[in-house]
Amino acid sequence: RELNFMILGGVTPSLVKLYDSESGGEIWSTSVISLLGMSTDALGRTVTTCQIILPSNTDSKLYDLEVTIGTTPYKAKHSVQIIDTFKTKFKFVQLTDIHIGTFTDPRANIGDFLAIINRLNNLEKPDFIIITGDLTHHGWQDEFLYFRSCMMESAIPIYVTPGNHD
Numbered sequence: 001r002e003l004n005f006m007i008l009g010g011v012t013p014s015l016v017k018l019y020d021s022e023s024g025g026e027i028w029s030t031s032v033i034s035l036l037g038m039s040t041d042a043l044g045r046t047v048t049t050c051q052i053i054l055p056s057n058t059d060s061k062l063y064d065l066e067v068t069i070g071t072t073p074y075k076a077k078h079s080v081q082i083i084d085t086f087k088t089k090f091k092f093v094q095l096t097d098i099h100i101g102t103f104t105d106p107r108a109n110i111g112d113f114l115a116i117i118n119r120l121n122n123l124e125k126p127d128f129i130i131i132t133g134d135l136t137h138h139g140w141q142d143e144f145l146y147f148r149s150c151m152m153e154s155a156i157p158i159y160v161t162p163g164n165h166d
Contacts, residue, residue: 001054003080007067010038010046015068018054020061021078027063028055060084062157081128081157091126097134099165100150101143108137113150121155129156133163 007013017029036049063080066073095116102108120126136143144166151158 001056001058001082002051003054003065004036004049004051005065005067007048007050007069008041008045010048011069012048013050013067013069015073016050016052017066017068017073018058018080019064019066019075021064022062024064028058054082058082062155077152078154078157087127090128091124092128092130093120093124093126094130094132096132097163098131098147099134099137100147101137101140103138106140106142107146110146110150113147114153117150117154121153126156129154129158131158131160133161134165135160135162136166139166 012035013033015029015031016033018027019025020027030052032052034051036051039047039049041047060082062078063082064075064077065079066075068074098109098113100106100109100113120129135147151160
């Protein structure tokens with residue numbers, strides 16, 4: 001099982017760990033990291049593409065990824081989904097225009113977003129969720145932090161793309 005990931009800044013990680021997203025327990029770690037290449041993104045930033053090889057007995061489920069650069073660990077919750085076979089049919093939900101935040105309250109719309117996440121977790125149970133833009137209203141850091149904290153309540157993998165408000 002190969003896991004490819006990208007890091008901004010032209011740096012190479014020294015350690016990678018996987019954590020069980022449900023229990024939070026460490027599952028596996030390695031310092032054997034292959035550098036696949038470096039490129040430049042649309043904003044001119046250097047991007048490093050890396051690869052690790054996971055043990056073949058790694059369970060099919062959702063994991064948190066922690067990447068250590070220098071001595072600083074960076075953890076991305078719910079960021080790795082291991083699957084055994086690819087489905088030919090998917091059940092997914094597409095959301096758009098969440099718009100967390102207003103001029104006076106960066107927490108605006110959190111209740112509505114959490115209600116949607118809870119319904120998807122408990123009733124709909126899609127294979128994944130796609131959120132296509134306007135995650136926040138102004139693109140302010142606080143709005144993104146509130147959006148991320150809501151997103152972490154999902155038991156379902158979420159894929160996001162920014163919109164013109166982000």
